[in-house]
Amino acid sequence: MFRYNSPLVQVSLIGLICFCCPGMFNALTGMGGGGQVDPTAANNANTALYTTFAVFGILGGGIYNVLGPRLTLFAGCSTYVLYAGSFLYYNHYHHQAFAIIAGAILGIGAALLWAGQGAIMTSYPPPSRKGTYISLFWSIFNLGSVIGGFILFILNYNRTEAVSVNDATYIALMCFMSAGTLLTLSILPPSSVVRNDGSRPTNVKYSSTYTEAIEILKLFFNWKMILIIPSAWASNFFHTYQFNNVNKLMFNLRTRGLNNVCYWVAEMLGSIVIGYVLDFSFKSRRMRGFVGSGIVALVGTAIWGGGFVNQLNYSYADLPEQLDFKNSGNDYAGPFVLYFSYGLLDAMFQSTVFWVMGALADDSMTLSRYSGFYRGWQSAGAAVAWQLDARKTSLLRQVVVNWSQMTVAYPLLILLILLAVKDEDGKVDVEAAVTTLKPSSPPEREEGFGKVEESMKPL
Template structure:
């Protein structure tokens, strides 16, 4: 008689039927967690100023958010390795509800303090969530599926932004000016609360079995001292140093795009919500497209990495150039555009904002693919992902304060264009030096092999 599903999983042999402990199911689940929490947060932020007429409160709250995110993004991988999947992610997701609630409070009181404190707390939670998410997304799939799993996650995650964009669009349809209504924030809070509960359905890494029969990791949870020392090593790790400019740039442009392209005075209130629907839909399309480039074809993985950087660099240059032309066209005097406007007055800025969403997806999917190509070990990749999110958030904190100091939109655009451009040659170097056709399943830092994974390798060799 054949082994039943549970026995097969225990033996490391996946069944042909649907498996809850398969990488694809776990990646889908973390996708829906992020659909509910950061996906809705993105829809809220994409309104410009957190849905408020005056962006000052949102700028200050986001500065606090990304400051603590920078710290806990880097520490998040270590905390994930100590606390485990469910507790880390549940704690992280619960902070999103508080943040949305702070703007509901601000809608009535116009006092910033609660929003700023909630932003700082969310930065801690987001650091935990994204470190765990990064470990799941990059370490669970086999090498030939990492690009498509990343794009699968990104599509589900950004579907949250699409659905979230409809919330302010529908609830504020008959309003052309002012802040969004209370129902908008309440809708976001409901989704975020459900996302926090959904984290409890995720399995710990050692229970996940790939389609080829290998387990994700045989490691036990780490300890705080080990994690602290391993995190310190990241700052002298040549892989992470090459990744640093791309990480810094990857959320820096959100401030400009949300506050000056979709936010501000260019669009009516309801049109901002509709624009967000298509901005995050563009993210879904972009993730699928770049996932195809990075996973498919007969070329080696190194060549696919080169191709991915070339595609992102080319599209990025074209899109930022189009953005500069748009800013110079208005010269600071922006009309109030509505999606019902006839002619090309609305179409041009709409296509530009759509293109910014496309660029964000292909840029970040490329970086995540490279992180996944550096190792297969869940603990290592949780640290790499945490480092990426920490540096990314430090850049975002700076960007929000640059905007808070009334920097002109043209200057912000040029800064963003320069930062993304600087990262491209360094990503090429990263591909050249560290991306191979088959990454070591356990290589970490100087190529040392972790004992738990060595045991897996030895066991597989005996089978």
């Protein structure tokens, strides 16, 4: 039965919001260089973006717990429009300053959005179906990148030479981002969401700035979060290399648009496949985690091995002739399959990490902090990656660094599953501190977290 306050509807809504905002951002970034011939402005803007994201990403979970979902998500999404507009401006004036400032502001906004998204995606669903809901979100979110990629592909189809994307491309993306910003007002606070069994995704009455500051500091000494750091650092690091040094260097403009579409389709497929493994492959939740992580490790090793072999064919000093999907024949097939596989691996890896985090707790306040901590470290890695590319670090060295980081992350993720994920669905190790956050006479707020009643019935 359809219920607006059900986890299914609310996770679908956050998927649509990310469809419109980061989905369109990903479509633009996937073109390489923000759609510009010279990637310098985009590299510097993204460095600023992920630097502020790294700081506010760690704080984002606490901000979400204080402000609630609507205000947090609305503030976050509004910054995406500014970022796309800065490249529209750059198309005409070629001044980097606006793009860099917009990137820094987007870093703050994206931190707020992804902290809220992580809390909703991992805490609203029932414990036994978190992998399925993560797959649902990832599919809707990446469908935005697919459609955004189609927009870029269609609007730039006849532009095969080395040119920047046209104004209409940026304007179309800004329209989607504006719609996503308005859609944030449809999200319900955790206290209003009711699962089919009558339970709710929070058991906390109220939070404060002081409480959140203390709880966020504790994360740096939480052994579970320490084991998550390598996965977080690696999970966005490889995007710079894939977008700028595979898609942008190996293919012409319209082919990059087509590749972009296929990359995000691969993300959707990867999330569906790994989501099934993580929820349905075995009765034991820990076994599902072991199998899912093992599959990702094997697939990832094979794909990065292929990437290493591909990178031996060109360098900055010996750039390849750009391929066209219509005119390059069989020469296009191999690099295309590699790029498609990169998208597949991205979704499988990140879905698995979020599944593991979702298994560590079940209430939205704890998971919002976990998600913010993960996004903060993820963005710190991305900031370093964009600057390495801006400094023209050897392409082969970039491949080796990416492959090595992923290889380190796999066993630590499996160790975390071994030590912290319980077999019994729903009986996870929740941070004890969460239950203590109950100051007297908390103010009533529409966006705040209401008290969960002892007897809960579906609305």
